[in-house]
Amino acid sequence: MTTPVSNASEAASGGSAARGRAADVRPIIRLVRAAFVMLMILLTMLYVIRVGATPTGELSVSLAIAWWLPILVGLLLAMVFLAADVFTPTKKIQVVSGVAFGLVAGLLASWAMTQVIDLVIATWDLESDPVMQQLNIIPALKVLLGVSLSYLGISTVLQTQDEFRLVIPYVEFAKQLRGPRPVLLDTSALIDGRIADVAATGLIQQPILIPQFVLEELQVLADSQDRTKRTRGRRGLEIVAKLQRLGTADVSIDETPVSRRAVDQMLVELAAVLPASIMTTDSGLARVASIQKVAVVNIHELAEALKPAVLPGQVVTVELLRRGEHAGQAVGFLEDGTMVVAEDGEGRIGERVSMTLTSSMQTAAGRLLFARIDVGERDDPEHDPEPEPSPAPKPVRTPLGPGGERPSARNPRRG
Structure with missing residues (x-):
């Protein structure tokens, strides 16, 4: 029989499956890199090797003068691009798109500026100036201007990428969220467990994302030697399995790569990148996320807001x-x-x-x-009905005797 802990462990192993898929891609990446190096060498050798025919009609193969220089330049370029590929394993399409867009904008601006420079030179006939001919500064000025404008375009796009989104195949110059903003669950919210009851009611319509690094932290807690930590970790994994079995919530494991830092910092960074809101019971994380303009839902505050207005004993x-x-x-x-x-x-x-x-x-x-x-209130005399006064006893009249005398109180039989 499969237990909730084993189900959650399988969910936590989703990251290992993702890493397995990444491992399957690595041989292909190595093959592509090797093909790139071989292509660079081949193109360089085509430039170096001179193939021709002798006057007698025989095939002649020779090396170009300073043949080693093109080969050295080709190998250096290959090493530079390979190093840039290897040392940036977590590439983001947003950054790549931003660099490409900034580079294109910079090159277009530099082309427009060079046209203006050429027009000024032709108008003032600066090419015939002996000083300008001696300095030969115009070509260098064009190159420096192109590099500077390209740098400025790339830097501007990367620093303002939150103000607009690059959407392939067009550019959307508006910061616009499409669809409901997802909710990220942190470790404390999963260990708390109340999120599963809230999700079971169908109240949460947004997609619920559980980051891979949160599952890894729960797995570390579940495997801890400390009994308290082990219990907390297993409870968090049970809640993950319970959420995945719910039919009223869209729950998925998010494997977006983020820089390896503290879990709270990774969570805030991921919420800012997606963008998404964070659901937690950690007040410290809630304060940090609020400072960085990330939406936060504190489960304790939610429970306080839903608490009945009156309680027994009031x-x-x-x-x-x-x-x-x-x-x-x-x-x-x-x-x-x-x-x-x-x-x-x-x-x-x-x-x-x-x-x-x-x-x-x-x-x-x-x-x-x-x-x-x-x-x-019950014993308040103001609310008690006043007792009605009892009627006074009526006097009893004793009948008079034959002679008008009242009968004696003595027993007549005793005389």
């Missing part, structure tokens, strides 16, 4: 409006419309009374609160 003042379903109950409502059922409150209908909440119940129609009337 005292509320409610006007009782009508009888409840059971005998002795009365019903009132809070300002937000939450129903409050007051036990033994039937006699207080139509009054505002203070009650202490005892329990709550969530129903399909909403939240239902139960409360009891405070003892002080």
Whole structure:
């Protein structure tokens, strides 16, 4: 039977699969590099070797004068370009596109400037000036101007690439987000686990991305010798597996390469590049991301915002409006419309009374609160009905005797 930890471990091994795919590409890259070097040598040798025919008609093969110089230049160029390829393994299409666009813009600007320079020279007939002929500064000026404008174009594009996006096959000079911004989960959010319950409700419509380096950190924690760290790591991997099984969220593993630094810094950099927002429980990461203008959702703040307005044990003042379903109950409502059922409150209908909440119940129609009337309110003499005075006893009249005398209290039988 496959456990959630093993499923999450398989998810964490997605990065190793990606590295495996990269390893499959490496032989092809080596082959391309070798072909590049051989092509450079071949082209150089075609320049060096002179093939011709002798006066007698025989084939003649000879080397050019200073044949070693072209070969040396070709090898140096090959080494320079190979070094640039090898020492920049994490190339970004945005940077490459920016360099290409800046270079083209610089070359176009330099071409326009050289046309202006040629027009000025032809208008003022500077080519016939002996000083200009001796200095021969015009060609050098054109080359330096082209290099300078190309540098300025590349530098400008790279420094302002956040202000516009280079979209192949056209250039879009507007910073525009297409589709919902994805959500990046960090290690603390996965270990916390509440994100899985939130995603199960279907509330999160954006794509949920789990960076590969976050999975690697969870795997390191799960393999730790420390019991606490091991438990936290395995819980995070279980949450990853749970998220992947959900049908209400679009969850994927992001393998975008970023510079190897601290996980928090890598997360902020990745969120800025995509762009995406970060979901975390780490207040330090939230502050750093906010400083760098990256959107952050703190799960603790989200839980605080969703916390009920009232909790059992709190005292509320409610006007009782009508009888409840059971005998002795009365019903009132809070300002937000939450129903409050007051036990033994039937006699207080139509009054505002203070009650202490005892329990709550969530129903399909909403939240239902139960409360009891405070003892002080129940024993308040102002609200107790005044007892009616008992009627005074009526005097009993003793009937008079035959002679108008009242009968004696003595027993007549005793005389």
